[in-house]
Amino acid sequence: MVFTFFIFLVLSIIILVLSVFGKLVLPQSFLEKGVAFLPKTFFGLFQRIPFISESEQLKKLKQENLSYISSLVDQERLKKENAALLSQFQQQDIQTLSLLPSKIVGAPGFIPGVTTPANFILDKGAKDNVEVGDSVVVKNNLIGKVSKVSSRLSKVDVITNSSIVLSAKTISGAIGVVKGGASDKITLDNVLPSQNLKIDELVLTKGDVDIAGSGIPADLVIGKIQSIEKVPTNIFQRAEVKSLINLTKLSIVFIVILPE
Amino acid sequence: MWFILVLIFFFLSVLEAITTLPLVFILLLCLYIVFERTWIFTIAFFTGLFLDLYLVRTLGQTSLYFLVFLIVILLYERKFEIKTKPFVFFVSFLGSLGYLLIFRYDYIFWQAVASAIIAVLIFQFLIRSRPVGMK
Numbered sequence: 001m002v003f004t005f006f007i008f009l010v011l012s013i014i015i016l017v018l019s020v021f022g023k024l025v026l027p028q029s030f031l032e033k034g035v036a037f038l039p040k041t042f043f044g045l046f047q048r049i050p051f052i053s054e055s056e057q058l059k060k061l062k063q064e065n066l067s068y069i070s071s072l073v074d075q076e077r078l079k080k081e082n083a084a085l086l087s088q089f090q091q092q093d094i095q096t097l098s099l100l101p102s103k104i105v106g107a108p109g110f111i112p113g114v115t116t117p118a119n120f121i122l123d124k125g126a127k128d129n130v131e132v133g134d135s136v137v138v139k140n141n142l143i144g145k146v147s148k149v150s151s152r153l154s155k156v157d158v159i160t161n162s163s164i165v166l167s168a169k170t171i172s173g174a175i176g177v178v179k180g181g182a183s184d185k186i187t188l189d190n191v192l193p194s195q196n197l198k199i200d201e202l203v204l205t206k207g208d209v210d211i212a213g214s215g216i217p218a219d220l221v222i223g224k225i226q227s228i229e230k231v232p233t234n235i236f237q238r239a240e241v242k243s244l245i246n247l248t249k250l251s252i253v254f255i256v257i258l259p260e
Numbered sequence: 261m262w263f264i265l266v267l268i269f270f271f272l273s274v275l276e277a278i279t280t281l282p283l284v285f286i287l288l289l290c291l292y293i294v295f296e297r298t299w300i301f302t303i304a305f306f307t308g309l310f311l312d313l314y315l316v317r318t319l320g321q322t323s324l325y326f327l328v329f330l331i332v333i334l335l336y337e338r339k340f341e342i343k344t345k346p347f348v349f350f351v352s353f354l355g356s357l358g359y360l361l362i363f364r365y366d367y368i369f370w371q372a373v374a375s376a377i378i379a380v381l382i383f384q385f386l387i388r389s390r391p392v393g394m395k
Contacts, residue, residue, distance in 0.1 A: 004301050005327060005330070009328070011305065012305065012308070013320070015309070015319050016318060016320030019320055032313055105277065106314070108277060108365075109278075110279070110365075112278040112279050115367065118365045118366055121314075155316040162364070184366075
């Protein structure tokens with residue numbers, strides 16, 4: 001028994017080391033062909049369970065609400081661009097982004113359909129030009145960031161995941177850092193006390209794009225401020241933010257990839 | 261028996277797409293505690309690889325964790341009686357805690373508690389359904 005254990009232990013270590021150094025891409029790609037259809041099938045069935053799926057009317061109302069919020073964000077951006085052009089100080093390039101629709105084939109969470117998933121597994125991978133660091137959106141709402149990519153699948157850390165840290169701003173111009181946390185929380189932290197935060201104010205991404213153009217684009221909606229914590233003795237104030245998207249009900253998302 | 265086990269593992273592996281509870285891990289633990297057979301290491305290895313492909317993790321990570329934990333049980337078994345509910349609860353709580361920490365899931369404590377309770381139920385079921393004559 002111990003001998004069998006050691007054989008498998010050594011095999012596991014060898015596979016792990018080869019995988020870390022990227023030597024198993026081809027065999028992994030081949031194996032994924034067989035494995036990838038399973039989550040697609042099963043997760044799709046799970047989402048059709050009556051108490052898990054949303055009513056059509058509610059879905060329609062939520063879609064309309066998202067459209068109005070999207071229009072509001074666009075309006076604010078256009079106002080700023082107009083002001084910048086008028087003042088002749090700034091000129092902004094409107095980057096054309098390429099959106100890759102992707103089906104969610106796995107969304108493991110503590111209680112399925114109730115607690116927010118820790119991450120999403122999407123049915124697009126390196127073969128579809130998905131890279132680590134790509135942002136994932138629904139309309140113009142940020143859902144998360146790609147954290148791992150294999151040839152046919154990719155893993156997305158959702159916005160409530162504790163690994164998410166990104167620069168953000170409010171509609172009124174307050175700047176801070178958004179962090180995901182335990183228990184589905186999103187916190188807007190490191191906001192100067194002199195800056196004004198309001199309940200129900202929209203929080204947007206400030207933009208964390210690298211020199212190659214990949215990363216999180218600016219002006220994506222993160223959520224709305226739910227509560228504000230402003231203590232006079234603290235250096236910064238913080239706010240709790242709630243995403244406008246119900247992450248437990250998503251089935252299709254869009255990966256923002258660089259245009260070719 | 262083999263067919264049922266394969267089916268159970270397939271089912272649990274698919275469930276891993278919707279819940280972060282380490283169901284495959286606790287089933288392996290219970291199987292090993294009840295049956296103490298070598299083939300459980302084989303299943304642990306292959307289901308670990310399957311889960312790594314399925315959940316887009318580095319290949320080998322999950323298998324390694326499963327195997328290391330099972331061998332710890334094997335070493336512990338030589339000194340103490342392991343076929344008891346308190347032991348199953350304790351070891352599956354600790355094992356689930358480690359698993360959830362390593363793979364960075366949320367609600368770690370409550371998931372570990374839920375996993376431990378499920379493990380005790382699975383253990384009870386396996387003890388009652390194992391073939392007559394098996395210790």
